[in-house]
Amino acid sequence: MTMRQVADGLWFCLDEFSSRENNRIANYLGSVSGAGLDRQLDQDEFHFRQLMEDGTAVKGRLEAACGTPVWGGEGQVTGPAVPAYLQTLTERADLLVRSSIDTLHAGFSSIYVDLYEEGGSFVPHTDRPIYGPYVLGMSFGVGSCEIVFSSADSEYRLTLPPRSVYCFGPPLRNExxxxxVVGVTGRRFGVTFRTEAP
Ligand SMILES: O=C(O)CCC(=O)C(=O)O
Ligand SMILES: [Fe+2]
Known part of the structure; x- marks a missing residue:
């Protein structure tokens, strides 16, 4: 499939995955442990964790990271190995970027999975500059949400149902x-692919 451009630096496609694929991927991601909640977290395991920021628990989502680079708290580090299941999805993400955006895209190497329940959210932010120009996000599960890109004088909103894919790059990628992410209607897994900054 191809993505269609919906704004300067923003691409989208609905129904990139079949319902069957959505169910399989959501089941797989649902089976990934959230064990980090009650013990010290290590870098060598792919599992969901509740993040802490300035001593307070980040609300609205849990996060699991793998590949390289991932954020280690003070700088970029290499995360846990990418599970085979997510490697297959990475190849799919690479094909989408090469066919619709950049034929020279080198391949995604960093994967984050965010787990949102109904009412979950991700506060406004700009993705860290340790990552390359394109960021691609897939949605699985049963919940949809909105992703809102905003600057002082413009705003773009995309509804992200399960099985959809979006990708953003400059100028939306940068400050x-x-x-x-707002308006999560039920359990949603957001799988986000990035490269290392050149
Ligand atoms: O849930 C999503 O698709 C977006 C997550 C996001 O903005 C991020 O991981 O930086
Ligand atoms: Fe982000």
Whole structure:
């Protein structure tokens, strides 16, 4: 499939995955442990964790990271190995970027999975500059949400149902643009692919 451009630096496609694929992927991601909640977390295991920021628990989502680079708290590090299941999805993400955006795209190497329940959210932010120009996000599960890209004088909103894919790059990728996730209607897995900054 191909993505269609919906704004300067923003691409989208609905129904990239079949319902069967959505169910299989959501089941797999649902089986990934959330064990980090009650013990010290290590870098060598792919599992969901509740993040802490300035001593407070980040609300609205859990996060699991793998591949390289991932954020280690003070700088970029290499995360846990990418599970085979997510490697297959990475190849799919690479094909989408090469066919619709950049034929020279080198291949995604960093994967984050965010687990949102109904009412979950991701606060407005700009993705860290340790990552390369394109960020691609897939949605699985039963819940949809909105992703909102905003700067001082413009805003773009995309509804992200399960099985859809979006990708953003410059200018939306960089400050002063921020993006946030709002309006999660049920359990959603957001799988986000990135490269290392050149
Ligand atoms: O849930 C999503 O699709 C977006 C997550 C996001 O903005 C991020 O991981 O930086
Ligand atoms: Fe982000």
């Amino acid at each position: 002063p643009w921020v993006h946030e």
